Amino acid sequence: MRSAWKFLSSIKLAIVLIILLTVASIVGTLIPQGRSVAEYSARYGSLSGLFMALRLTRLYQSVWYLALLLLFAANTIVCTLSRLGPKWRRVFHAAPEADAKSVTSMRASARFRLPLTLAAARDRVTRRLRARRYRVDESAKGEKISLLARKRRLGWFGSDVVHLGLLVIIAGGFTSGLGSRRAELSLTDGQTADVPHAAFQLRLDKFDTEYYPQGGVKDWKSTVSVIEGGAPVLTRIIEVNEPLTYKGISVYQQSYGWDWTRSRVVLELRKPGDPAVLKTMTLDVGQSAAVESPDVTSVVVRRFVPDFVIGEGNEIQSRSEDPNNPAALVEAWKGEERVFSGWIFAKFPDFGQGHGNDPMSGARTAAAADAPKLAVVLKDYSAAPYSVLEAAQDPGANLIWLGCLLVSGGFFLAFYWPPREIRVVLEGSQGKVDLAAGGHAAKSREAFQAEFDGIFESIRRPE
Amino acid sequence: MTESTLFTIAFVFYVLALLVYFAALFARRDSWGGAGLVLAIIGFCSHTAALILRTASSGHAPFTNMYESISFLSWAIVLALIIFGRSSRAPRLGPYLMLIVVGLVALASSPLMPKGATPLVPALQSYWLWLHVSVTLLGEAFFAVAFVTSLLYLAADTEEKKARLDALAYRAVAVGFPLFTLGGLIFGMVWAYRAWGRYWSWDPKEVWSLITWFVFALYLHTRIVMGWKGKRSAWIAIGGFLAALFTYFGVNYLLAGLHSYV
Numbered sequence: 001m002r003s004a005w006k007f008l009s010s011i012k013l014a015i016v017l018i019i020l021l022t023v024a025s026i027v028g029t030l031i032p033q034g035r036s037v038a039e040y041s042a043r044y045g046s047l048s049g050l051f052m053a054l055r056l057t058r059l060y061q062s063v064w065y066l067a068l069l070l071l072f073a074a075n076t077i078v079c080t081l082s083r084l085g086p087k088w089r090r091v092f093h094a095a096p097e098a099d100a101k102s103v104t105s106m107r108a109s110a111r112f113r114l115p116l117t118l119a120a121a122r123d124r125v126t127r128r129l130r131a132r133r134y135r136v137d138e139s140a141k142g143e144k145i146s147l148l149a150r151k152r153r154l155g156w157f158g159s160d161v162v163h164l165g166l167l168v169i170i171a172g173g174f175t176s177g178l179g180s181r182r183a184e185l186s187l188t189d190g191q192t193a194d195v196p197h198a199a200f201q202l203r204l205d206k207f208d209t210e211y212y213p214q215g216g217v218k219d220w221k222s223t224v225s226v227i228e229g230g231a232p233v234l235t236r237i238i239e240v241n242e243p244l245t246y247k248g249i250s251v252y253q254q255s256y257g258w259d260w261t262r263s264r265v266v267l268e269l270r271k272p273g274d275p276a277v278l279k280t281m282t283l284d285v286g287q288s289a290a291v292e293s294p295d296v297t298s299v300v301v302r303r304f305v306p307d308f309v310i311g312e313g314n315e316i317q318s319r320s321e322d323p324n325n326p327a328a329l330v331e332a333w334k335g336e337e338r339v340f341s342g343w344i345f346a347k348f349p350d351f352g353q354g355h356g357n358d359p360m361s362g363a364r365t366a367a368a369a370d371a372p373k374l375a376v377v378l379k380d381y382s383a384a385p386y387s388v389l390e391a392a393q394d395p396g397a398n399l400i401w402l403g404c405l406l407v408s409g410g411f412f413l414a415f416y417w418p419p420r421e422i423r424v425v426l427e428g429s430q431g432k433v434d435l436a437a438g439g440h441a442a443k444s445r446e447a448f449q450a451e452f453d454g455i456f457e458s459i460r461r462p463e
Numbered sequence: 464m465t466e467s468t469l470f471t472i473a474f475v476f477y478v479l480a481l482l483v484y485f486a487a488l489f490a491r492r493d494s495w496g497g498a499g500l501v502l503a504i505i506g507f508c509s510h511t512a513a514l515i516l517r518t519a520s521s522g523h524a525p526f527t528n529m530y531e532s533i534s535f536l537s538w539a540i541v542l543a544l545i546i547f548g549r550s551s552r553a554p555r556l557g558p559y560l561m562l563i564v565v566g567l568v569a570l571a572s573s574p575l576m577p578k579g580a581t582p583l584v585p586a587l588q589s590y591w592l593w594l595h596v597s598v599t600l601l602g603e604a605f606f607a608v609a610f611v612t613s614l615l616y617l618a619a620d621t622e623e624k625k626a627r628l629d630a631l632a633y634r635a636v637a638v639g640f641p642l643f644t645l646g647g648l649i650f651g652m653v654w655a656y657r658a659w660g661r662y663w664s665w666d667p668k669e670v671w672s673l674i675t676w677f678v679f680a681l682y683l684h685t686r687i688v689m690g691w692k693g694k695r696s697a698w699i700a701i702g703g704f705l706a707a708l709f710t711y712f713g714v715n716y717l718l719a720g721l722h723s724y725v
Contacts, residue, residue, distance in 0.1 A: 011684065011688045011689060012689075014684060015681060015684060015685060015689075018677050018680060018681050018684070019681070021677060022674050022677045022678065022681075025670050025673060025674050025677070026674060028665070028670060029667040029670050029671060029714075029718055030718075033665065060665045060670075173663070176662075182660070212582045214582065216581070216582055216584070217584065217585060218582065218585070219585050219588070220585060239585065240585035240586050240588070240658055241585070241586070241588060241589040241591075241657055241658045242657075243657065243660065250660060252658075252659065252660040253585075254659075254660070390660050392660045392661075394656075394660075394661075394662075397656060397662060400652065400662055401653075404649045404652065404653075407644065407649070408641075408644075408645055408649060411640075411641040411644060411645075412641070415637050415638075415641055
C-alpha cells in the first residue's frame with residue numbers, strides 16, 4: 001500500500017505518463033480510427049491483424065489507453081494530495097514568528113529605526129500593509145513583534161485547482177463514455193417519432209434548407225414540436241449550433257437527405273424532331289397517368305434514382321443519395337403499343353432519346369424494337385426532404401463544464417494571481433523601534449519590489 | 464482603401480521592419496531595433512484595418528479559410544511581438560519573429576491561397592467561431608514567441624543572455640498556455656457540444672491540440688517541479704510550437720477529420 005502510494009506520488013511517473021499518452025495519441029491520428037476490417041487489410045496488409053489485436057484501430061477506446069488515462073488520474077490525485085497538506089499548513093497555519101536576520105535575507109528587504117513606541121510602530125505598519133490589501137498575522141514576544149503579511153494566498157493553489165479540474169474532466173469523459181445515449185431520428189415533414197429513453201415524442205413540422213444567393217447552403221432549419229401525452233407542448237426551430245434541450249435531452253440538427261423512394265418528376269412529352277411540347281405532366285414514381293393525345297395514351301414512371309450509375313451485372317444503382325445525376329425510367333403507351341421506354345436524364349436531356357425500348361432490361365419485344373414515336377424529357381424532380389436529428393443525453397457534459405471552469409480558474413490563480421508575502425520584525429529598544437522587513441513574490445517581482453519600497457517608504461516617512 | 468491594399472501596405476511595412484531589424488543586428492546598433500518595432504507597429508495598424516474591413520464586408524469573423532486564418536495568426540504574432548518586444552531586452556527576438564511573420568504573410572499572399580470570402584457553412588455560424596479561433600491563434604502566437612526565444616537560447620553565447628531568454632520563453636508559455644487551453648480546448652469543446660452534440664470526438668485536430676497541450680504541460684512540470692531549465696526546457700518549448708504548427712497546418716493537409724474548414 002505504502003509503496004503503491006510512493007509510486008503514484010512520483011512526478012517522474014507523471015512525466016512518463018504524459019510522454020506515453022502523447023505518443024499513443026499520435027499513433028491514433030496516424031492510423032485512421034474505426035474503419036472496416038477490409039479497409040485495414042487493404043491499407044496495411046499483414047500488419048492489419050496486429051494493429052487490430054493491439055486495438056490501434058480503436059485506440060482511444062482501448063483498454064490500455066483508458067488504463068493509461070486512469071493511471072494518469074490516480075497519479076494526479078496522489079501527487080496533488082501529497083503536496084497539498086504541507087502547502088495548506090504553510091499557507092493557512094504559518095507562524096508569523098521570525099527573526100530580523102532571516103527576514104532581511106529575503107529578496108526584497110528594508111531595515112530602519114522608527115522613533116515610536118512598539119505599539120504605535122505595529123499599528124502604523126499594520127495599517128500600511130492592510131491599506132495595500134495584505135492580510136496581517138502577528139505574534140508578540142516581550143519587546144519583539146513579528147508580523148506576517150500576505151495577499152493573493154489562493155495563488156498558491158492554482159496548480160491544485162487545475163489538477164482537480166482535470167480529474168473532473170476525466171471523470172466526465174468516463175461518465176459520457178459509459179452513460180451517454182444517442183439516437184438518430186430521420187423525419188419528413190409532418191412525421192412524428194418516439195425519442196428513445198424519453199417520455200416525449202418529436203414531430204417535424206417543417207424542414208427548410210436555405211441557400212445563399214451565390215449558392216451553397218446557408219442553413220438547415222427543422223421546426224419541431226415536442227409532443228407529450230399526445231399534445232404538442234413546445235414548438236421550436238432547431239438549427240446547426242442551435243439545439244433544443246428538453247427534459248435533459250438535447251436534439252441537434254445533424255444531417256439531412258431526400259426520400260428518393262417518394263420522389264416526383266416533371267415530364268415533357270414531344271414528338272421526335274418536333275420542338276412543340278405535346279404535354280407537360282407531374283407524376284409520382286410508380287404512378288401511371290392517362291394522356292389525352294393522339295400520339296400517346298398513358299405514361300408511367302417506373303423508377304427514379306438521384307445519382308445514376310450502372311453497377312455490376314448491368315444493375316442500375318444510385319451512386320449516392322445526392323442528386324448528381326438524376327434519372328427516371330419512363331414508359332409511354334399508345335393503346336397496346338409501347339411508344340417509349342427508357343432512362344431519361346435531367347442533366348443530359350438529349351441522351352437516351354434514341355431508344356425505343358428499354359436498353360437495360362434486355363427484354364426486346366417486337367414493338368419496342370422500333371424507333372421511339374415519342375420523346376420524353378425529365379424537366380424537374382423533387383423528393384420529400386427529411387431532416388436527421390440526433391437526440392442525445394450526455395450525463396458527463398456537466399462534469400466537463402465544471403472541470404473546464406476549474407481548469408480556467410486554476411490557470412488564472414497559477415499564472416495571474418501570484419501570492420505576495422511580507423514579514424516584518426519590530427524590536428523595541430530605548431523608546432525606539434528597530435524595523436526589519438523582507439518580502440517575496442512568486443511572480444512579477446519588479447512590480448512587487450515597487451510595492452514593497454512604497455510601503456516601507458510610507459512607514460519610514462509618513463505623509 | 465480596400466482590404467487588399469491595406470494588407471499589402473502591412474506586408475510592405477513588415478518587410479521594412481524585418482530589414483531594419485536585421486540591419487540593426489548586423490550593424491550592432493540597438494537603437495535601430497526601435498525603428499524596426501515602429502515599422503512593425505505601423506504595419507500592424509494597417510493589418511488591423513484590413514481585418515476590420517474584411518469582417519465588415521464578409522459579415523463574419525476574419526478566420527474562416529486558410530488565407531484568413533494565416534493572416535490573423537501573423538497579426539497575432541505581431542501583437543505578441545509588440546507586447547514582448549518592448550519590455551524584453553532580447554534584441555534578436557524582433558528580427559527572428561518578424562521573419563516568421565513575413566513568411567506567413569507571404570504564404571497568405573501567395574496564389575496558393577484563395578482569398579475570396581466564402582459564405583459560412585451552417586456549422587461555422589456561431590459566435591463561438593470568434594472565441595474559439597481568435598483565442599487559440601493568440602495562444603499559438605505566444606508559442607511562436609517561446610519558440611523563437613528557445614531557438615535563440617540554444618544559439619546564445621553568454622550565460623546572461625541565456626538566463627534572460629530562458630525567462631522570456633517561460634513568460635511566453637505562461638501567456639500562451641492558458642490562452643491555448645481556454646481557446647483551443649475549452650471553447651472548442653463548448654462549441655463542439657453545441658454544434659455536433661459531442662464535446663470531444665477524437666478527431667485528429669482535437670487529438671493534436673491535446674498533444675500540444677501535453678507537450679506544454681510537460682514543459683511546466685519538468686521546469687517547476689523537477690527544476691529543468693535552459694537547454695532541455697528550450698527543446699520542449701520548440702517541440703510544443705511544432706506540435707501546435709502541425710495541429711494548425713499539418714492536420715488539414717495530412718489527416719482527414721471534422722475540422723475540414725480550416
